[in-house]
Amino acid sequence: MMACKKCSSSPVFRLSGGEKLCKQCFTDYFEGKARKTIRQFGMLEDNDNVAVALSGGKDSTAVLNILHRMQQRNKNFRLFAVLIDEGISGYRPETIKSAKAFCKKNSIPLRIYSFKQHFGLTLDQMMKKTRLIPCSVCGVLRRYLINKAARELKATKLVTGHNADDESQVIIMNILRGNNEASARLGPITGVVRDKKFVVRVKPLYFLLEKEVTAYAFLNGLLDKLNECKYAHESYRGEVRDMLNTMEARHPGTKTGILNSFIEILQLLKQKYKAKGAVGSCRLCREPSSGDVCKACDIIRQLKG
Amino acid sequence: MKAYIERDDKTVEVQGKTVKDVLEKLKINPVTVIVTRNSEMITEDAELKKSDSIRILSVVSGG
Numbered sequence: 001m002m003a004c005k006k007c008s009s010s011p012v013f014r015l016s017g018g019e020k021l022c023k024q025c026f027t028d029y030f031e032g033k034a035r036k037t038i039r040q041f042g043m044l045e046d047n048d049n050v051a052v053a054l055s056g057g058k059d060s061t062a063v064l065n066i067l068h069r070m071q072q073r074n075k076n077f078r079l080f081a082v083l084i085d086e087g088i089s090g091y092r093p094e095t096i097k098s099a100k101a102f103c104k105k106n107s108i109p110l111r112i113y114s115f116k117q118h119f120g121l122t123l124d125q126m127m128k129k130t131r132l133i134p135c136s137v138c139g140v141l142r143r144y145l146i147n148k149a150a151r152e153l154k155a156t157k158l159v160t161g162h163n164a165d166d167e168s169q170v171i172i173m174n175i176l177r178g179n180n181e182a183s184a185r186l187g188p189i190t191g192v193v194r195d196k197k198f199v200v201r202v203k204p205l206y207f208l209l210e211k212e213v214t215a216y217a218f219l220n221g222l223l224d225k226l227n228e229c230k231y232a233h234e235s236y237r238g239e240v241r242d243m244l245n246t247m248e249a250r251h252p253g254t255k256t257g258i259l260n261s262f263i264e265i266l267q268l269l270k271q272k273y274k275a276k277g278a279v280g281s282c283r284l285c286r287e288p289s290s291g292d293v294c295k296a297c298d299i300i301r302q303l304k305g
Numbered sequence: 306m307k308a309y310i311e312r313d314d315k316t317v318e319v320q321g322k323t324v325k326d327v328l329e330k331l332k333i334n335p336v337t338v339i340v341t342r343n344s345e346m347i348t349e350d351a352e353l354k355k356s357d358s359i360r361i362l363s364v365v366s367g368g
Contacts, residue, residue: 002350012346020348214364215339218346223362241365249336 013215016252023219030216034066034204041188043202044157046076051155051199053146054081054103054110056095057227058217059161061102063205065222067159068106082149082158084142085114087122091229098224113149115141119300127231129303134231137299144296147191148287150199158191162203165210168258169240176240183262184269195279195288209248209255306355312363325349327359337364 004011004022011020021029038044052064064081071079083099085092096112103110116122119141127134150158167186174183188206191198205213217223247254281287282294293301308327309316321327324340324347335349341360342351353359 011348014348014350023346209336211336211339211364214362215346218339218341218362245334245336249334 012219013212015212016209016248016256018252027216027219030208030212031066031069033208034063035070037188037206038202038204041202043159043189043204044077048077048156049154050077050079050157050159051150051153052079052081052159053150053161054083054099055161056083056097056099056102056224057161058223059163059166059205059210059213061098061161061222062213062217062220063159063161064102064108065106065220066204068108080109080111080153080155082146082153082155083110083112084145084149085112085116086138086142087115087124088229088231089124091227094224094227102222111149111153113145115145118145118148119296121303123231126303129305132299132302135233138231140295140299144287144294147197147199151197155199158199158201160201160203161205161213163205163208163210163213164255164259165241165244167203167206167262168244168255169237171258171262172240172244173237180269181273184266184273187263187266197281197288207256207259306353306357306359309358309360311361312365320355322352323349324351324353324359327353328361331361333361338362339364 002011002020003009004025005019006025007022009022009024012023013026014020015029044050050067052060052067054060054064067079071077081099081103083096085096100110102108114122115126121129123134123138126137130137146158170186171183174180174186188203190201192200214223244255244258279288279290282289282292282297284293284297287294287296289295306319306321306327307316308319308331310331310333317331319327319330321330325335328335328338328340328349338361340347340349341362342353342357347359
């Protein structure tokens with residue numbers, strides 16, 4: 001077994017290019033790559049008030065850990081975490097516990113917004129009243145509430161833990177469905193010009209593979225026990241994920257290739273779909289909406305009958 | 306050797322010279338897991354002994 005490429009210690013991780021790294025060199029590589037992405041895309045600016053969308057899972061905890069370490073070195077931005085409690089029994093209480101423990105240990109302010117408090121129902125209660133797919137309901141309401149929370153808390157940036165696997169899966173799903181308009185809303189930074197009520201979202205882990213995020217979380221004591229949402233059954237995404245993982249194993253660099261190709265054409269997509277991106281306000285809640293009533297209010301109306 | 310597969314919450318008896326061999330035998334794609342021995346992460350070409358106990362942790366998020 002060959003030693004770490006950088007320092008000759010015992011290796012713990014093999015990058016997709018073949019280089020092996022020890023614990024410290026892998027951690028340096030991982031954090032360095034996230035910082036490079038932040039710089040490359042201008043994700044953070046001086047005096048930013050940065051909200052991290054924290055779920056208590058490995059991705060969001062990893063990105064919060066990196067930002068916390070950056071902030072300790074250079075205090076030119078403020079940092080806090082926001083957690084959305086959808087009300088999913090058997091899943092969310094455990095992850096809230098992890099999130100609270102991490103924030104307490106690192107003195108990071110944590111704000112929790114719940115579906116129950118804002119929509120009057122937990123996701124579990126909603127699912128008893130509808131045949132809508134839980135992930136669709138949750139996705140719409142969670143995006144709505146996290147944006148509202150970030151804005152209320154005066155965040156200038158909203159950081160998410162999306163990684164290279166998440167993004168390459170969505171890019172391929174949109175291609176397979178012929179939905180370039182949805183792809184125009186992707187990328188390392190989103191929500192920049194659409195509406196003042198949208199807090200700009202940034203993804204520092206954009207070029208880091210899910211396997212790398214898990215390794216970083218494990219090596220730095222951030223990986224809690226496997227916690228799976230009982231509603232998770234994204235069959236179409238699951239198929240795309242399996243396909244990309246097979247390709248990645250046979251042809252290392254596949255996922256990064258998808259992201260790099262996508263970044264090259266992203267501006268063209270944004271230009272093409274710019275006019276359609278203009279948004280008004282929902283007449284019920286005044287939050288940004290492309291229609292008369294936003295998707296979140298539409299779902300809540302259906303649920304409350 | 307013993308291999309604990311976290312996603313299935315089960316331990317299996319399996320033989321292999323390296324982590325890569327073991328994952329192939331268990332039909333697990335190496336891209337989807339990290340593997341630890343004595344709480345230390347190990348690479349796919351790490352050599353294994355019959356007396357080893359390894360843990361295979363899934364990297365795929367569950368929601």
